Amino acid sequence: MSLGLLVGRFGTFVRGNCAAPVEAGPSTEASCSDDIEHLRAFVAHHLIPLMLLSKVDGSSVPAEQKIIVDHCVAMAKRHEIAVSESGRAAFAAYVADYRPSLMQLDPALRLLERDSLEDLAELFATASAVISADGQIAPAELRLLEEIKQEATRLAAAA
Numbered sequence: 001m002s003l004g005l006l007v008g009r010f011g012t013f014v015r016g017n018c019a020a021p022v023e024a025g026p027s028t029e030a031s032c033s034d035d036i037e038h039l040r041a042f043v044a045h046h047l048i049p050l051m052l053l054s055k056v057d058g059s060s061v062p063a064e065q066k067i068i069v070d071h072c073v074a075m076a077k078r079h080e081i082a083v084s085e086s087g088r089a090a091f092a093a094y095v096a097d098y099r100p101s102l103m104q105l106d107p108a109l110r111l112l113e114r115d116s117l118e119d120l121a122e123l124f125a126t127a128s129a130v131i132s133a134d135g136q137i138a139p140a141e142l143r144l145l146e147e148i149k150q151e152a153t154r155l156a157a158a159a
Helices: 003-016 034-054 062-078 085-097 102-112 117-133 139-158
Strands: none
Touching: 003 034, 003 102, 003 117, 003 139, 034 062, 034 085, 034 102, 034 117, 062 085, 062 117, 117 139
């Protein structure tokens, strides 16, 4: 399976499980302070699908938000983007208020197609953790995400 197909399959999964508004409105875009704008811009293509999955059941619980923040901060650090403790706290507050729209998913998926296989494997593992965090797990969804994650790992090993 190619990287594009893998990302497309993930996008279909997110879209099929999404309860987000189709269009962004004033209440869907959280404000972002200048001190974390660089972090938000760097991880936005991961943040959007993860937050859409987090809100599948109508709300995002703190456990899901922590998993997402941990993933985004770890990704930034892997790419040598420094995140201070105060920056992490500000980003966590941003994530708590962030309401992406489904309209933002396709541009995020296009950027995901350019990610490293390592970053994608981490994203897919984080997506599994997010949908499991609130205890409301659909086995078929978890299986599909596991297949996507395994395929990304297989592609990374073959590269």
